[in-house]
Amino acid sequence: MCNLKFSIDASHGNARAARIVLPHGLVETPAFLPVATKATVKSISPEELEEIGVQVLIANTYHLHLKPGEELVVGHGGLHGFMGWKKPIATDSGGFQAFSLGLGAKLGEGKFEYDSALQSRKNSKKLLKRSAFITGEGIRFKSPYDGKEHLFTPEKSIEIQEKLGADIILALDECSPPSAGYEYTKESMKLTHKWAVQSLKAHTTSQALYGIIQGGLFEDLRKQSAEFISFLDFDGIAIGGSFGKDEMSLSLDWVMPLLPENKPRHLLGVGGVSDIFESVKRGMDTFDCVGPTRMARIGYAYLLPQSGGSQKNKFKFRITNQAFERDLSPIDKNCRCSVCQSFSRAYIYHLFKNKEMLGLRLVSYHNLFFFSSLMQSIRRSILDKKLEKLYSKWLG
């Protein structure tokens, strides 16, 4: 397929500064995708996202399918018209939410049922068996709105995503949990592969379709999945599966050498500062994470290293801490965002304490700007062959 144009501007070690040309515009990488779950990046307007320098968003197929439904979005000429955002958009396949928020939410630990008979991974504390709601056919779930049963097959997910009309769409996958044993993870990966083939076959538009690599924390499975997905005719490669920081780097070390150079690579649901650095170093191009806006809503603001941000405080501080009640300085005195030019920590503290919506809106803006600027610095450092210097400035 060639539903996007991808070219590499510069590389530095395994890291690369590239560009992805999509129907709604250019994405210069490495790039961060803010999450617009229900077709809105919480509290922030499309105009502000542009100001912030956001190049591409990711929206959620599961949520939009249930409400307002893809037909209404089609009526607006797709997601771009619906949410008033003119630049590129990606949508996920909806598989993860279908299970974790649908029937899965009623199970023991949200997404998985446990069964000690299936134990196979040495250090796993818990044992998993496949939920009856994930079958070869797809993922079955009940709408939390009206209890109606839905089935997401690979074909159905593609059909919905084609109607939503994002620039980048994702194949349906099953995201196996870090605590899953070998057999579970292998079976799950095979299902993801089967669905990948079906998704490609079902795809009819000129939207770019990414396949998803799974395989959990098992080297042979990850490698097998990387080879399988790379072999298929996807426009881009996404890496799925949630894991801790060290495990993420390890998985990337296994997988990256097997990926084609000429396709963009997206890391799903990752957005911590050090995770981004570690992944970029290993050759990832794009990332998405709810972090900037979710953190803002609970009062956490991001902080540059020259302002005290560090691995220890995860580059953020809680602005609702009483220590900032009378602090006249901006969130981050070295930040160039419009919030830091206009408002003090004390004012934002006051807004949060009074439950004034402007508070979380201002911190969301700042946090998104933080990630947008970080990605720009990272890109610049790759172009200038100075990524290592930037890495040590941030991570020591």
Place this chain on the structure above:
Amino acid sequence: MCNLKFSIDASHGNARAARIVLPHGLVETPAFLPVATKATVKSISPEELEEIGVQVLIANTYHLHLKPGEELVVGHGGLHGFMGWKKPIATDSGGFQAFSLGLGAKLGEGKFEYDSALQSRKNSKKLLKRSAFITGEGIRFKSPYDGKEHLFTPEKSIEIQEKLGADIILALDECSPPSAGYEYTKESMKLTHKWAVQSLKAHTTSQALYGIIQGGLFEDLRKQSAEFISFLDFDGIAIGGSFGKDEMSLSLDWVMPLLPENKPRHLLGVGGVSDIFESVKRGMDTFDCVGPTRMARIGYAYLLPQSGGSQKNKFKFRITNQAFERDLSPIDKNCRCSVCQSFSRAYIYHLFKNKEMLGLRLVSYHNLFFFSSLMQSIRRSILDKKLEKLYSKWLG
């Protein structure tokens, strides 16, 4: 005093298009002041207020005194620095909230105690006696935050407002309720007059100080109050007291001929479309009301007459009504605001139904734009001697 410059650009009947020059800039009237109760117009940024064409805001002395306290605001160089708004600001005296939200909140009907022995007004359904918490000295109240007792004297209110640093400040008054009898209203008015004199004496800065006319629904009291307040050396005249539409026009008919031509006139807490027209016709210059943002929060959007807005629907409709679930048109197809250029009713319906903050933010923006544009049209119509034509276009 001459802490503002006031000049009349044009008049048409009793209506006038004027300009008020204040330390932070020019206000062209008739003008509407959005309410920034706690130093924020709920959900809207100062930058957006400028875009909307807002010329001046009004903030709340009672709320800001309790949280975060005027000393912190002083630390920011006043309210302008604190909230990041560079144009003119007004503050109210805090008297009304001190009583209605403080100790008064514990009484029968919020602000007043009733006593049938004091009945004196024919049609009054209820009888009032002065609350023990309003004395000649001032208004006593307990902070809802920590239960600490506070006393707002005229001097204290001026002192706080001087620290908050708005361009326009108000003398402490007692707002008598529409159901108050003659004796209550008269006594209350006298107190307001006494406090007006004290406020003037206490005032030390170059902020413009407005006196407040009270007198309820009694012609002789209203006239007496208008003469008394006009006689004093205030920079502007405010009219207080809450009343229904017909009673408001009646009160203005009594009062307006007695007011000096060369001072700006503000009508407190009034902001319905027809109220604004009726008051402008009678010579009012400025208005403030929480309507645009409060209505937005409960899902009401304002509508121009050419789009179906009328006296009957009070120029608004409930966008959360299911009728708009699939409506691809903007809030108001004839509105030029940026929200109506970018978003459909269906999208905003979707945001409200999903409790997405962007929904009420977009409607707040539109509603504020509606009032800003209305005031601009009204001003233009006075300059062009076409106010009557505009009046019939809106009110038939």
